[in-house]
Amino acid sequence: MIEVKDLKKSYPFGKSKIEVLKGVNLAVEKGDMIAIMGRSGSGKSTLLNILAGLDQPDSGIYLYEESRITDKRMDELANFRKKNIGFILQNYPLIDSKNVAENVGLPLRYSKKSNKQRETEVTQVLDTLGINYLKHRWVDMLSGGEAQRVAIARALVQHPDLILADEPTGSLDEETEKDILDLCKRLNHQGKTIILVTHDQHVAAVCHKVYYIQGGTVVDK
Amino acid sequence: MIYKEVKESIARRKLFTLFIMIGVMIFLTTVTILIQSYINIMQKEALIDSFEGLNVYQISDTLLEDDDFQSYLNEPNSLERVKSLYEYLEDDINEKFIYNFEQPIEMSTDIDDIEEEFLQGYEEGNPLPPAEDEDGDLYYSLKAVQLNEQAFEMFPVNLSEGTSFTAEDFHHANNPGVIPILLGADYADTYQIGDTLHVNYLFEEFHLEVQGFVESDSFVTSPQLPETYLDRYIIMPAQEFEDPSDNTEEEFQQRHYFQMINGAIYSSEERNVVEEEIESAKAAADFPHFELMGYSTTVLGDFFDAVEENIYWVLCLSIVLLIACSLSISTLMIKKIHDNYRNMMIHLISGGTMKSLFQYFLAEVFITVGIPGAFITFLFMTVLQDLPPLYVLVMAASVVGMILLAVIPIYIQFRRLTISMLLKREE
Ligand SMILES: Nc1ncnc2c1ncn2[C@@H]1O[C@H](COP(=O)(O)OP(=O)(O)O)[C@@H](O)[C@H]1O
Numbered sequence: 004m005i006e007v008k009d010l011k012k013s014y015p016f017g018k019s020k021i022e023v024l025k026g027v028n029l030a031v032e033k034g035d036m037i038a039i040m041g042r043s044g045s046g047k048s049t050l051l052n053i054l055a056g057l058d059q060p061d062s063g064i065y066l067y068e069e070s071r072i073t074d075k076r077m078d079e080l081a082n083f084r085k086k087n088i089g090f091i092l093q094n095y096p097l098i099d100s101k102n103v104a105e106n107v108g109l110p111l112r113y114s115k116k117s118n119k120q121r122e123t124e125v126t127q128v129l130d131t132l133g134i135n136y137l138k139h140r141w142v143d144m145l146s147g148g149e150a151q152r153v154a155i156a157r158a159l160v161q162h163p164d165l166i167l168a169d170e171p172t173g174s175l176d177e178e179t180e181k182d183i184l185d186l187c188k189r190l191n192h193q194g195k196t197i198i199l200v201t202h203d204q205h206v207a208a209v210c211h212k213v214y215y216i217q218g219g220t221v222v223d224k
Numbered sequence: 225m226i227y228k229e230v231k232e233s234i235a236r237r238k239l240f241t242l243f244i245m246i247g248v249m250i251f252l253t254t255v256t257i258l259i260q261s262y263i264n265i266m267q268k269e270a271l272i273d274s275f276e277g278l279n280v281y282q283i284s285d286t287l288l289e290d291d292d293f294q295s296y297l298n299e300p301n302s303l304e305r306v307k308s309l310y311e312y313l314e315d316d317i318n319e320k321f322i323y324n325f326e327q328p329i330e331m332s333t334d335i336d337d338i339e340e341e342f343l344q345g346y347e348e349g350n351p352l353p354p355a356e357d358e359d360g361d362l363y364y365s366l367k368a369v370q371l372n373e374q375a376f377e378m379f380p381v382n383l384s385e386g387t388s389f390t391a392e393d394f395h396h397a398n399n400p401g402v403i404p405i406l407l408g409a410d411y412a413d414t415y416q417i418g419d420t421l422h423v424n425y426l427f428e429e430f431h432l433e434v435q436g437f438v439e440s441d442s443f444v445t446s447p448q449l450p451e452t453y454l455d456r457y458i459i460m461p462a463q464e465f466e467d468p469s470d471n472t473e474e475e476f477q478q479r480h481y482f483q484m485i486n487g488a489i490y491s492s493e494e495r496n497v498v499e500e501e502i503e504s505a506k507a508a509a510d511f512p513h514f515e516l517m518g519y520s521t522t523v524l525g526d527f528f529d530a531v532e533e534n535i536y537w538v539l540c541l542s543i544v545l546l547i548a549c550s551l552s553i554s555t556l557m558i559k560k561i562h563d564n565y566r567n568m569m570i571h572l573i574s575g576g577t578m579k580s581l582f583q584y585f586l587a588e589v590f591i592t593v594g595i596p597g598a599f600i601t602f603l604f605m606t607v608l609q610d611l612p613p614l615y616v617l618v619m620a621a622s623v624v625g626m627i628l629l630a631v632i633p634i635y636i637q638f639r640r641l642t643i644s645m646l647l648k649r650e651e
């Protein structure tokens with residue numbers, strides 16, 4: 004499903020550059036659930052953003068179901084994200100000027116779905132996660148756990164095949180962490196491919212494979 | 225979608241946006257004032273041109289003491305000599321002789337509720353009450369201005385209706401007791417062409433025949449008054465009379481001609497040249513009691529200098545406001561960009577692009593400037609009805625200019641933004 008070859012990415016650093024990814028190779032099969040680990044600053048988020056089609060690498064190839072993502076223009080990338088990717092951002096941010104339904108429905112707006120379609124699809128995904136009762140709440144009224152589920156609902160609302168999660172259990176207590184992991188497993192059983200970035204051995208343990216980013220490349224331990 | 229995003233964004237900093245909107249309205253008000261001032265000046269351009277480079281010399285008789293005046297009148301041919309001086313000034317002098325005299329006219333009327341605005345003293349706040357004569361008739365003092373033929377030609381007094389004065393109208397010969405007049409625009413509801421006003425001018429009865437109306441906002445100037453708007457005035461051609469038939473008429477003509485020779489010379493020549501001309505006039509008419517008085521550049525010029533000075537300050541204020549508003553808008557928007565990395569990221573993972581994000585900011589700038597712009601334009605179009613169609617265009621251009629000024633810094637800021645920066649800040 005995903006094939007990454009010799010991916011390089013550097014960031015400008017003053018007048019020079021720091022090379023964060025120095026030739027990453029990675030293959031992910033459909034239905035996989037994999038963990039990416041590594042030290043803080045090793046380039047995990049950088050890699051995830053490229054896989055999500057948010058950012059472009061300096062060089063290398065990224066193939067998603069045989070199509071070259073690395074050649075796409077910005078608007079094509081946006082389409083690619085809409086169609087294929089559900090991204091769960093670190094710390095589960097929500098837009099506080101919108102209520103829960105509007106937050107979850109935002110990707111559907113970008114897909115130009117009608118109000119009615121949006122309504123049904125939002126209700127559907129909230130139902131799946133068992134949080135339909137939150138639908139009309141303002142997001143600043145939500146508890147931490149509720150906010151996470153809403154953010155996940157937003158990632159799932161377009162029925163993406165690939166779910167990317169950046170430290171999904173970063174600052175959670177054990178119980179919620181377990182809930183989220185169960186949810187990930189459930190989604191994986193439903194056929195979603197999942198790539199998550201984590202520090203946490205417990206999380207890594209439930210994944211099929213664990214990769215480490217070290218010195219700018221991915222190693223398989 | 226854009227609308228919704230902009231609404232939410234404005235709601236985040238309502239007060240600041242409101243503040244900017246008020247600034248935009250004040251800016252556009254100054255633009256409106258500028259447009260109006262320029263229209264005003266442009267309308268008077270013809271007049272300014274005809275006065276360009278001219279000096280004004282007030283001329284006056286020297287018989288100010290009553291004794292001197294009486295003793296002159298007792299001299300032989302006294303009236304004829306004044307008359308011939310006037311004729312010389314009017315026809316033979318090489319300079320412009322302008323007689324432009326404000327003198328109320330007493331009118332008896334059956335209309336007992338004559339509009340107060342036509343009465344002498346109205347502008348000063350105390351319109352003269354009517355006077356009653358022995359027969360119990362009421363006489364109203366109406367504002368009137370007399371113009372000699374040269375004055376009438378020099379000032380751009382255009383008619384909205386009727387016929388203008390001809391050379392004959394300045395000579396009281398064919399139709400004794402009847403003087404053709406023009407009326408100011410405000411009189412249009414009170415009188416019609418062909419109506420006759422029965423008046424008393426310098427204790428002599430006359431019938432004034434209305435033969436036209438001048439365009440509204442027409443005005444004349446004199447060394448004393450930069451602008452006399454004619455809307456509420458009776459405009460009378462300065463009359464030259466035939467020889468008087470009796471004593472009363474002679475006295476009337478004396479008063480009348482002594483008034484008329486107190487005019488002004490408009491000339492581009494040096495003072496001594498004009499002085500020589502006056503000397504020739506005095507000699508030709510055998511009327512030595514006459515002199516060139518003060519000299520000034522035209523008051524009108526000074527007046528327009530003052531107007532232009534005001535315009536200059538309004539223009540400065542306008543530019544300051546333009547810059548202040550544009551800067552406030554860009555500052556606010558750039559602040560919003562920095563405060564909203566997280567929200568922008570959410571939009572990006574939801575299928576938005578940097579382009580769509582920029583559009584939201586652009587739309588917000590449009591609304592912040594456009595709404596007060598449309599409001600102010602509409603407001604002034606309703607309140608000030610005589611604005612030209614071009615007004616909307618100038619206002620639109622001002623709004624667009626402000627938007628452009630505000631958007632450029634925002635655009636530069638946006639260009640520098642990369643997705644990894646948004647992500648980085650988020651952590
Ligand atoms: N926009 C950026 N500009 C400069 N350096 C960046 C930028 N984004 C990330 N970096 C640097 O790249 C490295 C990798 O970052 P990141 O992928 O976020 O690491 P991780 O997620 O593994 O902690 C870090 O050293 C970070 O400081």
Ligand SMILES: [Mg+2]
Nearest residue numbers: 047048049169
């Ligand atoms: Mg990271």
